Amino acid sequence: MNDRKILLLVEHQQNRQLLAQSLEQYYQVLVPRAGEDFNLVGEQMLTQEFDLCFIDYTAIHHLREKMLARRETAIPTFLPFVFLTTIQDIGISTDHLEPLIDDIIYLPIEKVELQTKIRVLLRSRSYSLQLQAAQKELNQNLIKEKKLNKIKSSFVSTVSHELRNPLNSISGMAQILETYGDKLNPDKKTEVLSQLRRNVTKMTNLIDNVLIVTQKDLDKLQFNPQPLNLEIFCRGLIGEIQTAFNNKQTINFIYQGQQEKFSLDGKLLSHVMTNLLTNACKYSPSNSEIDFEISSQTSELIFRIRDRGIGIPAEDIPQLFDSFYRGRNSQSYQGTGLGLAIAKEYVEFHQGTISVESELNVGTTFTVTIPIISSSLE
16 A cells, blocks of 8 residues: 555445455545534545545535635645546536546546556555645755845955955054064054954954865865863963953853863964954853853753843844854844854864853853863873
């Protein structure tokens, strides 16, 4: 028996039973039971899923509008209705049945003819279902392509804007040094050079992110874990982040590692933690606190970065780690939508996971879990 369903809306009980017996060994047969209200049950059964329906004059007389409505809802797929009748009953014309029926089978039924017609009709239905599925997939792909093109266009615009800002700043600082370099006091010169370094770093990071996406697409990313003193490594990152943000926020670092060194890819981990800490600072008010906690258990490292910032809308969280995607409340902040996507990729290189919990105007917590690789870390 296959999974095709055939509905028998045949009021004549003997014909219905004979037809059911002929079909039930090959198909799933839906049929009103003896003693049930044929019209009421017929209306209910027409709402069910089926692939072919046999009808007779009684069904047409009482259920015609329901049948037409059912065929209408099936469009654009083909849902065949077969009229079961005798030559004597068919009359002179079947024009009035044309909108409703797709074929006619005369009684008494020839089994070979019956099976042949059923196979042909079900094959046509199968083709229509496949065509609908293909059309649906094509439409979905077109929607995705349009969305991707829109996102990429926005990305190019964003990258151009974000490159232009530090370039303008670098140009301005260079002019100051060129014009007033010998007149600047040491503190002012240090401030100008610091701004230059920050803008160069910003541009370098942005270009690196674009290159990382390209490398990822070309499968050129490499994973090179090495023994890493995690506490010293993370304290260095914190110093860089706080310098970049002029110590506007306080980063509370809590390290609870059971060992000094772990086998990690420092380059990849640096990007992950830098991105998460940078976001925490960027989306948090000045003078707020950010918690950076690291703990190691028997088999895994757990990193948690918690801020008291603007939070993330719940509807944005499922797409938060997609390339080029940015939360709807982050549009007034600079960003390309690449950082978290790359961070997720780098965490997964470590066979780890990254997750997020957030509440609007309360804060966000990112949790990174990385399994500890058992190896000699001397």
